[in-house]
Amino acid sequence: MSESARNILEITDVSKIYGPLKALETINLTVPPGQWLAIMGPSGSGKTTLMNIIGCLDTASEGAVRLDGLNLAQLTRAELTGIRREAIGLIFQQFHLISYLTALENVMVAQFYHSMVDEGEALAALERVGLADRAKHLPRQLSGGEQQRVCIARALINHPKIILADEPTGNLDEANESLVMDILHNLHQAGSTIVVVTHAPEVAAHAERVIVLEHGRVVSDK
Amino acid sequence: MFWKMVAGALRRQKGKHVMIAFTVGLGVSLATAMLGVMFDIGDKVNQELKAYGANLNVIPRGASLLGDKYQLAGDDGGEAAEEVLAANYIREDELYKIKMIFWAYNIVDFSPYLTARVKVGNEEINLVGAWFNKHLSLPTGDEVDTGMASMKSWWKIEGQPVDEAFPDGVMVGRNLAGKLKLAPGSTFEAAAADSGLVKTLTVRSVFSSGGEEDDEIFAPLALAQELAGKPGLVQRVEVSALTTPENDLARKAAQNPDHLSRQEWDTWYCTAYISSIAYQIEEIMPGVRVKPVMRVAESEGTILHKTQLMIVLLTILTLLCSALAISNLVTANIMERSVEIGLMKALGATNLSVSLLVLTEMLIVAFMGGVCGYLAGLGLARFIGLAVFGTSVEVKTVVIPITVLMILAVTLLGSLPSLRSILHLRPTEVLHGR
Numbered sequence: 001m002s003e004s005a006r007n008i009l010e011i012t013d014v015s016k017i018y019g020p021l022k023a024l025e026t027i028n029l030t031v032p033p034g035q036w037l038a039i040m041g042p043s044g045s046g047k048t049t050l051m052n053i054i055g056c057l058d059t060a061s062e063g064a065v066r067l068d069g070l071n072l073a074q075l076t077r078a079e080l081t082g083i084r085r086e087a088i089g090l091i092f093q094q095f096h097l098i099s100y101l102t103a104l105e106n107v108m109v110a111q112f113y114h115s116m117v118d119e120g121e122a123l124a125a126l127e128r129v130g131l132a133d134r135a136k137h138l139p140r141q142l143s144g145g146e147q148q149r150v151c152i153a154r155a156l157i158n159h160p161k162i163i164l165a166d167e168p169t170g171n172l173d174e175a176n177e178s179l180v181m182d183i184l185h186n187l188h189q190a191g192s193t194i195v196v197v198t199h200a201p202e203v204a205a206h207a208e209r210v211i212v213l214e215h216g217r218v219v220s221d222k
Numbered sequence: 223m224f225w226k227m228v229a230g231a232l233r234r235q236k237g238k239h240v241m242i243a244f245t246v247g248l249g250v251s252l253a254t255a256m257l258g259v260m261f262d263i264g265d266k267v268n269q270e271l272k273a274y275g276a277n278l279n280v281i282p283r284g285a286s287l288l289g290d291k292y293q294l295a296g297d298d299g300g301e302a303a304e305e306v307l308a309a310n311y312i313r314e315d316e317l318y319k320i321k322m323i324f325w326a327y328n329i330v331d332f333s334p335y336l337t338a339r340v341k342v343g344n345e346e347i348n349l350v351g352a353w354f355n356k357h358l359s360l361p362t363g364d365e366v367d368t369g370m371a372s373m374k375s376w377w378k379i380e381g382q383p384v385d386e387a388f389p390d391g392v393m394v395g396r397n398l399a400g401k402l403k404l405a406p407g408s409t410f411e412a413a414a415a416d417s418g419l420v421k422t423l424t425v426r427s428v429f430s431s432g433g434e435e436d437d438e439i440f441a442p443l444a445l446a447q448e449l450a451g452k453p454g455l456v457q458r459v460e461v462s463a464l465t466t467p468e469n470d471l472a473r474k475a476a477q478n479p480d481h482l483s484r485q486e487w488d489t490w491y492c493t494a495y496i497s498s499i500a501y502q503i504e505e506i507m508p509g510v511r512v513k514p515v516m517r518v519a520e521s522e523g524t525i526l527h528k529t530q531l532m533i534v535l536l537t538i539l540t541l542l543c544s545a546l547a548i549s550n551l552v553t554a555n556i557m558e559r560s561v562e563i564g565l566m567k568a569l570g571a572t573n574l575s576v577s578l579l580v581l582t583e584m585l586i587v588a589f590m591g592g593v594c595g596y597l598a599g600l601g602l603a604r605f606i607g608l609a610v611f612g613t614s615v616e617v618k619t620v621v622i623p624i625t626v627l628m629i630l631a632v633t634l635l636g637s638l639p640s641l642r643s644i645l646h647l648r649p650t651e652v653l654h655g656r
Contacts, residue, residue, distance in 0.1 A: 048654050057568060057650045078572065085570025092653060096565045100230030105223070112223040113570040154569075166654070 007066075008033045008162055008193050009054060014063035016049050016216075023049040025216040027063070031162075036184075036194045038207035045213040047197045048166060054195060055088050055164045056080040068161050085114050089155030093167035095147040097139040103150045104135040107157050114158040125153040129183055145176025152183055162193045169203055181206055224579065231583050235555060242551045242584065243591030246632060249544025250592045253537045253628055254599025258617035259606055260533040263526065276332075276373055276460035278500055279513045280320070284309025311455035312510055314443070318358050320461060321366055323502040328464040328494045333370035334456035338449040339415035340439070342402060346415055348438040349392070351446020351456075354384045373462050374431065381406030381427030386442050391426040395436035399428040412439070414449040421449065461503070461512075465496040467526045472497055476514070541632050548636025552584060556640040563644060564652035573645050580644060584637050585630075592629035596622070 009031035016024040024046045031037055039047045052058035053065060056072060059080075065072040068087055072080065084090075097106045107122040126132050129149040139147055148168060155163055165184070169177040185206065188194055196207060204210045212220035232239055312334070320332050336351045353369040360366060371383060384393050394404050404410060404425045413420045423441070430436060447453050466472075472495040475482055479501060482490060490498050500512035556563065566576055600617050607615030 052650045052654070055568075057648075057653075081567070081570055081572055084568060090568055094653075096561060096568075096653060098227075098230070098562055098565070100234040101226065105226060105230075108223055109227070109566070110569050113566065113575065117223045 006032055008035075008068055009195075010064075010066040011054075012064045012066075014050075014053065014060040014065060016046070016053065016058070017061040022216050024053075024060070027216075027218060029211065029218070029221075031193060031195065033161075033193055034188070034191050035209060036188045036207045037196070038204035038210045039195065039197045039213060040199060040201070040204050040210055041213035042199065046216040047199075047213050049216075050213065051164055051166055051195065051197045054162070055090060056083045086158070087161040089158070089160035089163040091148070091151050091155050091163065091165035091168050093170040095139070095144075095151045095171070097147055097150055097154075099139055102136050102138055103131060103142065103146075103153075106139070106150055107154045110154045110157050122153075122157060125157045126150070128156065128186075129153045130179070143176070145172050145179055148172060148176065148180055149183065152180070156187070160192075162195060163187065165194065165196045167198055168196060169198070169200065177203075224582075227579060228582050228586070231559075231579075232586065235558070238551060238555050238558075239583075239587045242548055242555075243587045243594070245544055245547045245551060246588045246591035246629060247595030247598065249540055249547075249632055250595030250625060250628060251598035251602055252540045254596050254617065254621055254625055255602035255606055256533045256537045256540070257621050257624060258599065258603035258615050260530050260537075261618045261620065262603075262607070262615045263529055263533070276462045277465065277496060277515045278461035278463055278503070279515060280312065280332075280459035280461060280503060280507070280510050281513065282310050282312050282457070283509050283511050311452065311457060312459065312507070314447075314454050314456050316507060317456070317459060318360055319506045320459070320503055321358070321360055321364070321368075322362065323499070323506055324491075325463070325494050325499050325502060328499065330462045330464060331368050331370075331373050332459055332461040333368065333373060334443060334459045336443060336446045336450060336452060336456045338446045338452075340412040340449055341415055342410055342412050342439075345398075345402065347398060349412060349446055349449060350435075350438050350440050351443040351450075352384075352440060353443055354386065356386060370460070373460060376432075378430045379427045380429070381425070384426055384440060384442060386444075388424070388426065389442055389445055390421060390423050392423045392439050392441040392445070393427045393429050394425050395438050395440075396428055396430040397436040398438065399425070404428070412449070414451070417449075417451055419449060419451075421445070459510075463496065463499050464494065465499060466494045468495065468497075471495075475501075541628060542635075545632045545635040548584075548588075548632060549639050552580075552637050552640040553643065556580065556643055560647060560652045563647055564649040567647065568649040568653060576644055577641050580640065581634075581637060584633050588629050588633040592625065596625050599625075 007030045009029070011027055011029040014024055014027040015022060027050065039050060041047045049058065053060050054067070056067070060073065067083065070083065072083070075083065097103075098109060101109065103126060104119065104122055107125055108117045108119065111117045111122060123132060123135055126135050129152050131146060131149050131153065134142060134146060139150070142150065148171070152168075168184070169180055172180060181203065184194060184196070194207075196203065198204050210220070210222050211218050314334060317332070317334055321329055323329070333353045338349045338351065339346060340349045355367055355369045355371050358366045358368065379393065382391075384391055394402070399405065402410065406425055406427050408425050409422055410425070411420055411422050423439075429440070443456065447455065471486060471490055472493075474486070475490045475495065476497040479487065479490065479497075491501075496514040500514050503512045504510060563576055567573075603615040603617050607613055
């Protein structure tokens with residue numbers, strides 16, 4: 001098996017330029033399947049920009065991004081939408097649950113846009129994050145930690161090739177942070193590839209690899 | 223799942239959706255009312271124009287209009303005289319046939335006229351006999367009251383109008399009354415210019431028509447026939463009929479109905495054009511010619527066309543205003559939901575699926591508002607009919623599919639800017655605040 005075939009993600013000389021500002025500058029990065037990678041850096045260092053490019057929510061101005069062997073630069077917007085649907089699970093700092101749908105329905109939304117809804121499977125995903133008993137609750141009836149766990153269940157439901165988490169514990173207290181990190185640990189042990197963007201060293205410490213960005217450049221890769 | 227999302231969104235933004243429904247309803251109610259009036263306005267305008275008098279003149283086939291008004295002939299007996307009479311006069315006892323044509327119910331009123339020359343003092347003047355409020359029993363069993371009373375609604379009458387029950391009671395024109403010093407209640411003697419027959423007449427009223435009739439006397443038809451020595455005869459008949467405004471087919475038929483194709487002829491004959499009504503009167507009364515008063519008929523067409531054009535333009539403007547208001551409301555709705563829509567796109571929703579979701583919501587809201595608007599429009603049309611025409615407007619069923627199309631058009635047009643913003647919405651901008 002070749003080196004490129006083994007990697008789920010390959011980033012080669014990627015830059016992202018907004019007018020005079022270079023948000024990312026010549027980033028090179030490879031992530032093998034099953035790796036837990038943390039991307040750290042201060043505000044404005046380009047971590048979220050890099051995550052958006054990996055998550056097919058944005059495109060690189062220069063360079064190549066290969067996700068599961070596909071060159072993202074060659075794909076149309078509709079094809080990128082397809083990749084998001086099929087291969088990526090997104091976890092947000094603000095959870096972004098749909099307020100008028102229950103926890104279960106929020107998980108099913110991801111199924112709906114992926115293929116077809118399966119309530120049993122969605123309930124199993126909630127059970128996996130310890131929220132089966134809260135399935136019929138609306139987001140406003142859930143705590144922050146519970147909302148984030150619903151968000152994780154939604155990210156898992158379509159068996160993505162890579163899970164991208166943007167500051168997953170940024171809005172949580174210590175107890176809920178611990179719960180969420182435990183879930184991510186379990187996912188990692190089950191073989192999921194996880195990329196976590198964080199500015200918190202204690203969150204990054206859970207990862208098996210940490211890269212640090214500063215001014216759009218990788219300054220550390222451990 | 224799709225319908226759960228639609229129902230959830232409808233519930234969550236109740237206030238905004240009620241506003242959108244209200245806006246659609248307002249536009250649709252105005253449009254329904256205006257379209258209802260537009261489709262019914264032909265008959266209404268027609269009825270209004272009936273107040274301006276007759277639109278058909280029936281004259282004997284052999285007489286010119288001028289001859290009918292000013293010449294009296296065929297009074298010297300004999301066979302030739304009979305022919306002259308037949309050519310220059312219409313038999314009073316045949317007039318009921320006017321109410322027996324195919325379009326009988328469109329004949330609102332008619333009145334025959336016969337002019338006798340009489341001498342009052344040294345003045346030689348016209349005494350015009352007419353039906354004022356004549357009761358007819360038709361062979362069909364129908365009972366009809368007709369006459370000139372309602373055909374000359376603009377005449378100002380001081381006193382009692384002429385009544386067939388008072389055979390010597392007359393109406394005197396204002397100019398003549400001034401000249402002869404006559405007033406309601408006074409009596410005078412009138413002598414037939416030809417036979418010298420003298421009758422004592424009572425003035426029931428003095429009228430003002432604003433025309434040449436102000437120098438004439440109007441009397442029951444029987445009195446004029448006696449003074450003119452023409453019992454049972456009339457010179458002309460004025461007919462007031464409800465007609466369909468003229469169009470190209472009617473104009474073509476008016477030139478010569480024989481030039482119409484079979485299909486055109488059927489359409490023309492079975493439509494209440496003034497020319498087809500005239501044709502049918504001539505069919506049932508072979509000895510007469512019927513001349514449409516084209517001035518009135520053309521006015522009807524022109525007024526109707528202009529009014530309908532104005533209503534169509536107002537309807538379009540109303541719908542455009544509604545679309546604009548809806549556009550603002552839907553755009554505000556989409557902006558408020560930009561994170562939700564961005565999330566859907568981040569989860570893999572296509573532009574089409576998000577647009578369908580939003581459009582479905584808008585169409586449901588619009589149809590609810592549209593149905594309420596349609597019902598309100600029916601009431602509004604009724605109110606407009608009563609306020610403007612004095613009778614309620616009957617909204618035709620054709621307005622329903624037009625209303626549905628209007629709702630669709632207004633909603634789609636109003637949703638276009640927000641759909642465009644959905645297409646351009648980038649999840650990164652709303653999910654991460656970039």
